[in-house]
Amino acid sequence: MRTFQQIAPLRTYLRGIRQEGKTIGFVPTMGALHAGHMSLVKRAAQDCDLVVVSIFVNPTQFGPTEDFTSYPRVLQQDLQVASNSGVDAVYTPAVEDIYPDGFQTTVTPGALAQRLEGQHRPGHFAGVCTVVAKLLNIVQPDRAFFGQKDFQQARIIEQMVHDLNFPYEVVVAPTVRADDGLALSSRNAYLSQEERLAATALNEALNEAARAHLAGEKSPQALSEIVRERCLKEPLVSLEYCEIANNISLEPIEDVDSCNAVILVAARVGKTRLIDNIVLPTRLS
Amino acid sequence: MRTFQQIAPLRTYLRGIRQEGKTIGFVPTMGALHAGHMSLVKRAAQDCDLVVVSIFVNPTQFGPTEDFTSYPRVLQQDLQVASNSGVDAVYTPAVEDIYPDGFQTTVTPGALAQRLEGQHRPGHFAGVCTVVAKLLNIVQPDRAFFGQKDFQQARIIEQMVHDLNFPYEVVVAPTVRADDGLALSSRNAYLSQEERLAATALNEALNEAARAHLAGEKSPQALSEIVRERCLKEPLVSLEYCEIANNISLEPIEDVDSCNAVILVAARVGKTRLIDNIVLPTRLS
Numbered sequence: 001m002r003t004f005q006q007i008a009p010l011r012t013y014l015r016g017i018r019q020e021g022k023t024i025g026f027v028p029t030m031g032a033l034h035a036g037h038m039s040l041v042k043r044a045a046q047d048c049d050l051v052v053v054s055i056f057v058n059p060t061q062f063g064p065t066e067d068f069t070s071y072p073r074v075l076q077q078d079l080q081v082a083s084n085s086g087v088d089a090v091y092t093p094a095v096e097d098i099y100p101d102g103f104q105t106t107v108t109p110g111a112l113a114q115r116l117e118g119q120h121r122p123g124h125f126a127g128v129c130t131v132v133a134k135l136l137n138i139v140q141p142d143r144a145f146f147g148q149k150d151f152q153q154a155r156i157i158e159q160m161v162h163d164l165n166f167p168y169e170v171v172v173a174p175t176v177r178a179d180d181g182l183a184l185s186s187r188n189a190y191l192s193q194e195e196r197l198a199a200t201a202l203n204e205a206l207n208e209a210a211r212a213h214l215a216g217e218k219s220p221q222a223l224s225e226i227v228r229e230r231c232l233k234e235p236l237v238s239l240e241y242c243e244i245a246n247n248i249s250l251e252p253i254e255d256v257d258s259c260n261a262v263i264l265v266a267a268r269v270g271k272t273r274l275i276d277n278i279v280l281p282t283r284l285s
Numbered sequence: 286m287r288t289f290q291q292i293a294p295l296r297t298y299l300r301g302i303r304q305e306g307k308t309i310g311f312v313p314t315m316g317a318l319h320a321g322h323m324s325l326v327k328r329a330a331q332d333c334d335l336v337v338v339s340i341f342v343n344p345t346q347f348g349p350t351e352d353f354t355s356y357p358r359v360l361q362q363d364l365q366v367a368s369n370s371g372v373d374a375v376y377t378p379a380v381e382d383i384y385p386d387g388f389q390t391t392v393t394p395g396a397l398a399q400r401l402e403g404q405h406r407p408g409h410f411a412g413v414c415t416v417v418a419k420l421l422n423i424v425q426p427d428r429a430f431f432g433q434k435d436f437q438q439a440r441i442i443e444q445m446v447h448d449l450n451f452p453y454e455v456v457v458a459p460t461v462r463a464d465d466g467l468a469l470s471s472r473n474a475y476l477s478q479e480e481r482l483a484a485t486a487l488n489e490a491l492n493e494a495a496r497a498h499l500a501g502e503k504s505p506q507a508l509s510e511i512v513r514e515r516c517l518k519e520p521l522v523s524l525e526y527c528e529i530a531n532n533i534s535l536e537p538i539e540d541v542d543s544c545n546a547v548i549l550v551a552a553r554v555g556k557t558r559l560i561d562n563i564v565l566p567t568r569l570s
Contacts, residue, residue, distance in 0.1 A: 007450070102534075104396050105414065105448035110389020129390065130449075137450040163390035164415070165292070165422040249387075 001082060002089040007138055010091050014052070014139065022049035026141035026168075028132060031055040032072040032186035033081045036176040040145040041085050043173045052139050053082050054091040056098065061127030072189050091139070098134060106130045107164070112156045112250055116243060116264055117275065128153055129160050136161075136168050144168055149175040149183045151264060151277040155250060175276075177203065183276045190272040198236035199269045205230035205242075206278040209263055213280050218256045220244035227265060240266040240273070247279055256280060286367060287374040292423055295376050299337070299424060307334035311426030311453075313417060316340040317357035317471035318366045321461040325430040326370050328458045337424050338367050339376040341383065346412030357474050376424070383419060391415045392449070397441045397535055401528060401549055402560065413438055414445050421446075421453050429453055434460040434468045436549060436562040437535060460561075462488065468561045475557040483521035484554045490515035490527075491563040494548055498565050503541045505529035512550060525551040525558070532564055541565060 004010035017024060025044030029037050037053075044051045055078055062068035075092065082090050106126055112118075113125035136144060146154045154172040161170050176184045181203035182196070191199055205227040212226055227242040246253050247262040264277045289295035302309060310329030314322050322338075329336045340363055347353035360377065367375050391411055397403075398410035421429060431439045439457040446455050461469045466488035467481070476484055490512040494502075497511055512527040531538050532547040549562045 011452075102444075103448050104394065105445045106393045106395070107449070108391045108393045110391070112389065134448075134450045137452055140452055159387075160390045163388050163419075164392070165419045167296075167422055167425055 001079070001087055003079065004089065004091045005093060005097070007093070007097060010089070010138065013089065017050050018140075023142040024048055024139065025051045026136070026139045026144045027051065027053045028135045028144065028146075029053060029055055030057045030071065030186065031078045032074055032189065033078045034176075034184045034186065034188075036147050036149060036184035038081070038085050039176045040147060040173055041082070041087055043171065044143070044145050045086055047143055047171070048141075050088045051086065052089045052091060052141065053087045054093070054135050054139070056091075056093055056131070056135070058098070058127060058131040059095060060099070060130060061124050063121055063123065066121070067187075067190075070190075072186055091135075098131065107133045107160060109156045109160060110163075112152070112159055115152075115250055116241060116245075117152050117266065120240060120266065125153070125156050129156065132157055133160065133164070133166070136166055141168055143171050145171045145173055147175060148172050148279075149185065149276065151247075151262060152250060155248070181207070183274075185274060187272055187274060191269060195236050195270040195272065198234045199272075199274060201231055201234040201237050202265055202267055202269075202274060202276045206263055206265065206276060210278050210280060213256060220253060220256055220261075223256065223263065227263065231265075231267060236269055238268040240268060257282060286364070286372055288364065289374065289376045290378060290382070292378070292382060295374070295423065298374065302335050303425075308427040309333055309424065310336045311339070311421070311424045311429040312336065312372075313339045313341075313420045313429065313431075315342045315356065315471065316363045317359055317474065318363045319461075319469045319471065319473075321432050321434060321469035323366070323370050324461045325432060325458055326367070326372055328456065329428065329430050330371055332428055332456070333426075335373045336371065337374045337376060337426065338372045339378070339420050339424070341376075341378055341416070341420070343383070343412060343416040344380060345384070345415060346409050348406055348408065351406070352472075352475075355475075357471055376420075383416065392418045392445060394441045394445060395448075397437070397444055400437075400535055401526060401530075402437050402551065405525060405551060410438070410441050414441065417442055418445065418449070418451070421451055426453055428456050430456045430458055432460060433457050433564075434470065434561065436532075436547060440533070440535060466492070468559075470559060472557055472559060476554060480521055480555040480557065483519045484559060486516055486519040486522050487550055487552055487554075487559060487561045491548055491550065491561060495563050495565060498541060505538060505541055505546075508541065508548065512548065516550075516552060521554055523553040525553060542567060 025048030027040045057071050107129040109125045109129050158170045180200045182200050209223040209226045224242045231237045231239040242265045247260045261280045266275045310333030312325045342356050392414040394410045394414050443455045465485045467485050494508040494511045509527045516522045516524040527550045532545045546565045551560045
């Protein structure tokens, strides 16, 4: 496995790969790699000849009161995990390589970024779009892979790539869950044992709502109430939002069967902020 | 010469070109092609195997009171000019191809776009950056060519490409002038005969200041005053700004010899708004 800290040698290496006619799959990450990331790597290896992973904890997507400094940084462990998973190249830039002196141009997402996470984390998605645009342009992959766990992020990146005509394909792959259903996230490492148990309420709440939908419940308010009630049973879980939205526009929907809907939740579990979601199928009846 | 209105066939054509190992030069324009554009085409043809010109009057870079609707649109004439100049392909998208329903992601320039034109045309450079990012991603040129006449625009685009790591090279080529020195611009077509004569004051004012600088004048205030006084002699010319700026940061400078400086001017000539500039050499003494 090759590792690169600098843009120029990475680009030289990738130019050689492209000249051999090989396709490049790219998995941008903030490190603390877990099975969720590795499922993206596996998918990338299926779809492309070569897999590049970036590890960069991007300061501009963290708010001033958020966990930028405490975000888990375990580079040596990550390199081992990546190497064992068949990753071909890891790119680990320094902050000053991504944001050199004089840096000033950003990518600004639109309406998709105003709601949900955007309301609770102002500036977050502008930071995400800007760094993803940069990483895409540095790697120039044939395909880039993102996890459905960050549903809104994935939609915003799809929209950015479409709106700005980036010549890269975005692939969104399913959320990977622990045996008890908790969506894998690097932030799960913050949870105490007690919080870790309580956190399963999020996935269970989403599943309860999905079952109710399958059984005929069409009202977003009713589905949302099911999620709220399940979360209320866990004193350690404090629901921040639960929204039933169109899975393309992320706008709230009136009738769950009028379009494919997604239920999106964010919650505090102790001090840790977690998000999760479930896409509801459109019923044929 | 090939012409394309749609993204997909243009991309297919250009993919074939790249697969042949040929390099692509790109000249984005708003049409009403003149010798300034053609000098960019000539430069592109020298540097690259193939020259692509886009013609698109971009609505998002015009303010609500500006000349979007009256901007000269002479497509048939432009195609003739391009064809006669050895352009290989012209891309003429419709507004709805560039900004389809749901379009929402933009590129936001930074400090470079706050001053000069940015102060007089709010939002202008965000519109420019967004459309240029899109066009670059659609064409994926090896090199893109911009005129020095739009000095601030060229600097902002260079900065955007650098900041967002676009894998395209930006080339800025010298301003082309009429025999009497007026910088060529599609907007010169708005000038009456009398205004056209008066407009030469801009270039003459810049040259007077450059001569004074060469003769030892170091004060930005004094150089600016020379420009102002020359323009005041033309009642049809109303100077909007004259700034002596660092030619990289575009910040005002104190000592003209501390760095390469550029004098940037904007003026109304009748109702027509024109811009021009001159880069001052750093003196060795």
